[in-house]
Amino acid sequence: MSLDKDQVQQIATLARLKLSEDEYAESVKKLSRIVDFVDQLSQADTSGVIPMAHPLDVAQRLRPDVVTEPNDRDHYQENAASVTDGLYLVPKVIE
Amino acid sequence: MALHTMTLAELTAGLESGEFTSVDVTRSLLDRIATYDAKLNALITVTGDAALAAAAKADADRAAGNVGMLNGLPVIHKDIFCTRGVKTSCGSKMLDNFISPYDAAIVERMTAAGAVVLGKANMDEFAMGSSNETSFYGPVHNPWDLDCSPGGSSGGSAASVAARFAPAATATDTGGSIRQPAALTNTVGIKPTYGRVSRYGMIAFASSLDQAGTITRTAEDAARVLGVMAGFDERDSTSVDAPVPDYLGEIGESIKGLRVGIVRQHFDEGLDAACAVKVKEAIAVLESLGATTVEVDLPNIDLSVPTYYVVAPAECSSNLSRFDGVRFGHRAENAEDLFDLYCRSRGEGFGDEVKRRIMTGTYALSAGYYDAYYLKAQQVRQLIADDFRKAFADVDVIAGPTTPTPAFKLGDKVDDPITMYLNDIYTIGANLAGLPAISVPCGFVDELPIGLHLVGTHFAESTLLRCAHQYQQQTDWHTACPEAFA
Numbered sequence: 001m002s003l004d005k006d007q008v009q010q011i012a013t014l015a016r017l018k019l020s021e022d023e024y025a026e027s028v029k030k031l032s033r034i035v036d037f038v039d040q041l042s043q044a045d046t047s048g049v050i051p052m053a054h055p056l057d058v059a060q061r062l063r064p065d066v067v068t069e070p071n072d073r074d075h076y077q078e079n080a081a082s083v084t085d086g087l088y089l090v091p092k093v094i095e
Numbered sequence: 096m097a098l099h100t101m102t103l104a105e106l107t108a109g110l111e112s113g114e115f116t117s118v119d120v121t122r123s124l125l126d127r128i129a130t131y132d133a134k135l136n137a138l139i140t141v142t143g144d145a146a147l148a149a150a151a152k153a154d155a156d157r158a159a160g161n162v163g164m165l166n167g168l169p170v171i172h173k174d175i176f177c178t179r180g181v182k183t184s185c186g187s188k189m190l191d192n193f194i195s196p197y198d199a200a201i202v203e204r205m206t207a208a209g210a211v212v213l214g215k216a217n218m219d220e221f222a223m224g225s226s227n228e229t230s231f232y233g234p235v236h237n238p239w240d241l242d243c244s245p246g247g248s249s250g251g252s253a254a255s256v257a258a259r260f261a262p263a264a265t266a267t268d269t270g271g272s273i274r275q276p277a278a279l280t281n282t283v284g285i286k287p288t289y290g291r292v293s294r295y296g297m298i299a300f301a302s303s304l305d306q307a308g309t310i311t312r313t314a315e316d317a318a319r320v321l322g323v324m325a326g327f328d329e330r331d332s333t334s335v336d337a338p339v340p341d342y343l344g345e346i347g348e349s350i351k352g353l354r355v356g357i358v359r360q361h362f363d364e365g366l367d368a369a370c371a372v373k374v375k376e377a378i379a380v381l382e383s384l385g386a387t388t389v390e391v392d393l394p395n396i397d398l399s400v401p402t403y404y405v406v407a408p409a410e411c412s413s414n415l416s417r418f419d420g421v422r423f424g425h426r427a428e429n430a431e432d433l434f435d436l437y438c439r440s441r442g443e444g445f446g447d448e449v450k451r452r453i454m455t456g457t458y459a460l461s462a463g464y465y466d467a468y469y470l471k472a473q474q475v476r477q478l479i480a481d482d483f484r485k486a487f488a489d490v491d492v493i494a495g496p497t498t499p500t501p502a503f504k505l506g507d508k509v510d511d512p513i514t515m516y517l518n519d520i521y522t523i524g525a526n527l528a529g530l531p532a533i534s535v536p537c538g539f540v541d542e543l544p545i546g547l548h549l550v551g552t553h554f555a556e557s558t559l560l561r562c563a564h565q566y567q568q569q570t571d572w573h574t575a576c577p578e579a580f581a
Contacts, residue, residue: 003458008454012454013438014457015441015453015457016437017441017445017454018435018438018441018442023447026447030512031454031458033511034513035455035458037401038405038459038468039401040398040401041398041402041472044475044478046474049475049477049478050474050477051470051473051477052473052477055303055480056288056290056335060332060333061332063329072196075196076196077422080423081421082426088421090433091433093432
């Protein structure tokens with residue numbers, strides 16, 4: 001199944017990716033090729049097969065709900081582009 | 096014997112006898128990297144001063160009788176592993192400015208065991224690629240032929256070990272990213288069982304498939320490093336709480352009576368004929384050591400690549416949503432609003448292949464397509480895992496080729512994602528089923544190395560290492576060194 005430019009635009013929006021015009025053209029072509037390729041899966045008879053949830057067939061381990069992390073905020077925020085008073089700054093969200 | 100040619104085992108013997116110090120070894124390898132890496136581009140960051148300081152500490156520890164399993168031994172970490180105070184880029188512009196505030200679990204464990212970190216290895220961006228060509232830092236060249244790819248995504252790790260920059264490097268494997276580059280560079284690469292090694296501090300790609308392992312020149316060295324890396328870590332929710340066998344201690348045991356499965360589909364027209372001959376010769380060596388061969392069937396294995404290219408992109412689209420230009424990583428300038436900040440930071444920070452996989456995954460998970468793609472793929476994945484389970488009722492390991500061909504030229508496959516994806520056709524099954532697997536050098540085709548691939552049952556790393564080690568006792572492929580790096 002081929003994808004068209006509108007679909008790729010919708011996917012890019014969902015994925016929060018800004019693409020150039022060239023990238024759109026290339027993406028339409030290559031994503032269509034990938035979708036065609038994975039469409040082979042439809043041949044497999046999977047009626048009654050339980051989808052794999054974990055490669056080792058075990059349940060996720062839980063831990064007690066207690067605080068284990070020390071507060072190291074200042075250290076972590078050294079990697080942020082814009083912070084003030086321990087807060088991350090972003091463009092205005094609410095007018 | 097020159098220090099750079101030595102394995103971890105040989106270096107350990109020399110350090111123990113006092114023939115040389117870790118500072119001697121570290122200095123010698125740093126010199127090699129400075130001289131030769133311009134040809135390979137195998138390293139993104141060299142941590143020379145820190146390495147010499149760590150080596151001096153290792154020598155002092157040894158003098159004081161405090162000798163860890165990796166005391167004074169030089170290693171290189173794939174740049175997917177967080178290293179405190181050192182740039183951790185994951186091969187991406189997105190993280191070009193990222194200085195990790197903490198160490199990954201395996202970095203911690205290896206450092207505590209006395210390892211000396213020489214630097215961080217180049218890799219495909221976010222480990223998405225099979226040729227190292229998707230790296231923001233440019234491709235790595237194969238030491239056996241500089242026009243060829245070393246494979247990927249752990250291409251920098253593999254090229255470093257092949258070129259004798261270090262006797263061991265860490266690596267990660269989501270669909271073949273340890274074993275394929277190992278095969279294409281004449282090195283040993285092991286991907287352990289899913290959950291065997293902690294993924295804490297290992298930048299996530301596809302969390303139900305990712306696993307950390309090693310690239311070395313011998314299985315014996317792999318056993319030494321894996322013994323340090325493996326084990327339970329409560330910080331990784333998929334880490335398995337099971338005892339770690341003495342891989343190094345068990346490696347000398349015979350493989351007499353080992354049942355080796357041969358998958359018919361692995362030797363069909365997809366495999367280069369000369370590679371098939373070499374792999375069959377390698378299996379004959381296992382037989383000469385007392386192993387028996389049995390033909391086994393994996394009826395759904397042909398669907399492993401399409402299954403992977405739904406599951407892995409779906410998980411990557413979710414994992415990589417954390418890169419938002421706010422808390423760390425690349426941030427676009429002069430954003431109009433928050434949406435624009437997200438879209439442009441990600442559009443500018445990610446390369447083509449990463450964007451493609453994020454979009455493939457977003458599509459597969461989007462409303463109306465989830466059942467047809469993601470759910471279907473997880474069902475087929477179950478079928479593939481069941482096939483392996485049935486096969487392992489009759490055999491202890493499954494043997495075959497690691498790759499369909501030897502190393503390909505840089506630039507050859509970069510324009511067609513599907514051709515590139517098919518390079519991992521023999522390795523992906525182990526990731527889908529969470530099984531351990533190893534690639535060991537088994538000869539040369541057109542003067543380029545290829546690998547024998549062995550897959551085991553869950554937690555059978557010891558069997559794989561033993562089998563590879565016994566094979567290496569009978570063969571000398573792994574001792575061959577690329578001429579330009581002798």
